[in-house]
Amino acid sequence: MTDEAEAVAIWIPPGGTELSAEQEADFARVAAETLGPAGASYLEELMARFSAAHPHDEPHYYLSLLGTHPAHRGQGIGMGLLTHNLAQIDREGRPAYLESSNPANNHRYERLGFVPHGDFSLPDNGPVVTTMWRPARTRTAL
Numbered sequence: 186m187t188d189e190a191e192a193v194a195i196w197i198p199p200g201g202t203e204l205s206a207e208q209e210a211d212f213a214r215v216a217a218e219t220l221g222p223a224g225a226s227y228l229e230e231l232m233a234r235f236s237a238a239h240p241h242d243e244p245h246y247y248l249s250l251l252g253t254h255p256a257h258r259g260q261g262i263g264m265g266l267l268t269h270n271l272a273q274i275d276r277e278g279r280p281a282y283l284e285s286s287n288p289a290n291n292h293r294y295e296r297l298g299f300v301p302h303g304d305f306s307l308p309d310n311g312p313v314v315t316t317m318w319r320p321a322r323t324r325t326a327l
Contacts (some may be wrong), residue, residue, distance in 0.1 A: 191257040192266045199244035199279060230308045238305050238316050240282060245318075246274050248283035264293055271297060271319070281319040291315055298322070 186193040197203055204212060217225040239247070253263040274281055283299065285291050291301070299317035306313050 187262060187266055190254070191260075192253040192263040193250070194248060194263075194266050194270055195250040196270060196274075196281075197247040197249050199246065201247075203249055227308055234305050234307065235284065235314075238284070238303055238314070240302065240316075240318065243280060245280040245282050248281065251283075264297070267297060275322045278321050278323055280321045283317050285315045285317055286312065288313070288315065291317070 213225070213229075216228050220228060248267075251263055251267065271281065281299070282302070283294065285294060294317050297319065299319045302316040302318040304313050304315045
């Protein structure tokens with residue numbers, strides 16, 4: 186998170202998980218209670234599509250969430266935070282993965298070294314999500 190909480194990035198480290206098994210069960214229960222059967226089914230299908238698209242053949246960092254406060258959007262704060270995060274990931278020599286739900290952002294991620302990896306549509310002919318991969322980089326001399 187930036188110092189003034191203008192932007193936040195949540196990274197799942199190699200071998201990590203977003204939710205524990207207990208948290209996943211709680212999430213499913215709350216989704217069913219809150220969204221009803223149809224909504225919970227839609228959410229389950231949505232999550233299954235994200236999971237199926239996620240590569241698992243090489244340990245990597247996964248950008249689970251990137252958000253910028255509306256009052257600070259368009260100022261480069263979120264991309265600055267990502268640049269800072271990626272420098273740390275580069276020091277470890279690890280690749281990174283993300284899903285882009287906004288095609289207008291794809292070129293921003295490409296400028297940081299991500300390349301399109303694949304894509305999938307959200308349920309009910311929803312928007313296309315682009316999956317993006319950034320190969321491991323070695324630390325260069327400063």
